[in-house]
Amino acid sequence: MKAYSIDLRTKIVESVRKGVSKSETARRFGVNRSTVKRYLKLLAEGGSLAPKKRSGKHPKLDEHAMLLLKEDIKARPWATHNQRSEFLYRVCGARVSEATICRAIRGRLSHSRKKDQQERVKGMSG
Numbered sequence: 001m002k003a004y005s006i007d008l009r010t011k012i013v014e015s016v017r018k019g020v021s022k023s024e025t026a027r028r029f030g031v032n033r034s035t036v037k038r039y040l041k042l043l044a045e046g047g048s049l050a051p052k053k054r055s056g057k058h059p060k061l062d063e064h065a066m067l068l069l070k071e072d073i074k075a076r077p078w079a080t081h082n083q084r085s086e087f088l089y090r091v092c093g094a095r096v097s098e099a100t101i102c103r104a105i106r107g108r109l110s111h112s113r114k115k116d117q118q119e120r121v122k123g124m125s126g
Contacts, residue, residue: 003051003052004031004035004051006049006050006051008029009039009049010049012025012029012031012035012036012039013039013040013043013049015028015029016036016040022036022037022040060094060096060100061094061096061100061104061108062094064092065088065092065094066104066108066109068087068088068091068092069084069088069101069104069105069109070109072084072087072088073105073109073111080098081098081099081101081102081105082098085097085098085100085101088101
């Protein structure tokens with residue numbers, strides 16, 4: 001979910017300070033009442049209305065490891081995710097789970113283990 005803009009947060013706080021109830025302010029701006037209360041508490045404690053920055057984790061597989069994974073898929077299409085995980089650990093020291101390998105292959109490499117649609121059409125009898 002995307003954070004509310006600073007402009008909207010400021011308008012919400014100003015509305016309550018002008019005498020509009022927290023519940024009415026929440027209805028007017030389409031936010032939860034607890035959100036209104038949180039913004040007021042943030043300002044009362046001397047905080048900022050700016051949204052918090054998300055830390056975002058670094059990918060477990062860097063570009064070098066992804067390149068190795070891509071080459072491994074070409075060289076050994078039959079290999080399991082566990083075998084690929086062990087391969088990456090031996091070659092570049094990246095210790096990752098089978099699930100991480102699976103996500104990297106499907107997401108970042110956009111690779112599927114399904115056979116090509118054209119191969120299936122050629123093999124069908126008419």
